[in-house]
Amino acid sequence: MPVSLIPSRLFRRYDEITPEVLRRAGITLLLSDLDFTLAPKSCRTPDQALRDWIASLAAEGIQVMIVSNNRSGERVTEFCSGLGIPFQGHAGKPSPKGLLAAMERAGASRVHTAMLGDKLLTDMLAANRAGVLAWMVEPLGGAVTVWQKILHALQEPFKAVCRRRNRKDA
Numbered sequence: 001m002p003v004s005l006i007p008s009r010l011f012r013r014y015d016e017i018t019p020e021v022l023r024r025a026g027i028t029l030l031l032s033d034l035d036f037t038l039a040p041k042s043c044r045t046p047d048q049a050l051r052d053w054i055a056s057l058a059a060e061g062i063q064v065m066i067v068s069n070n071r072s073g074e075r076v077t078e079f080c081s082g083l084g085i086p087f088q089g090h091a092g093k094p095s096p097k098g099l100l101a102a103m104e105r106a107g108a109s110r111v112h113t114a115m116l117g118d119k120l121l122t123d124m125l126a127a128n129r130a131g132v133l134a135w136m137v138e139p140l141g142g143a144v145t146v147w148q149k150i151l152h153a154l155q156e157p158f159k160a161v162c163r164r165r166n167r168k169d170a
């Protein structure tokens with residue numbers, strides 16, 4: 001089981017992941033973290049931009065599922081209600097178990113799955129351990145607290161490795 005923290009690919013925001021990007025990578029199931037990935041933590045309901053993005057993926061047959069560690073099931077339930085996508089709460093990332101359960105529910109194999117998130121120690125590690133593509137976004141709403149700024153800085157060297165690898169492969 002690989003325990004790498006290195007993301008497979010970096011994006012600025014979730015909406016850079018278009019149906020075309022997914023098609024090229026052979027992805028039919030996009031698992032995604034919620035807080036700071038699809039919305040700032042303070043945002044209780046999805047905005048229109050997020051709804052439109054999910055609709056654009058669904059129109060191309062891409063399944064999106066939220067895999068969240070959020071301890072409040074209520075937060076994820078409230079956010080996802082009306083969004084029309086399923087979620088796997090209490091995912092226990094960096095354990096891969098939540099991702100594997102979501103893949104099982106969606107009927108998707110590892111090679112057709114990517115995990116999107118903003119944190120190396122949970123999202124990217126879980127993705128690498130599950131053997132799926134580890135796609136990383138910048139924290140939505142930016143790093144606000146001191147701790148978030150420190151975390152952001154600590155993640156930078158790992159993201160730099162990802163950039164170097166992708167340049168080499170290009």
Ligand SMILES: [Mg+2]
Pocket residue numbers: 033034035036037117118119
């Ligand atoms: Mg997050």
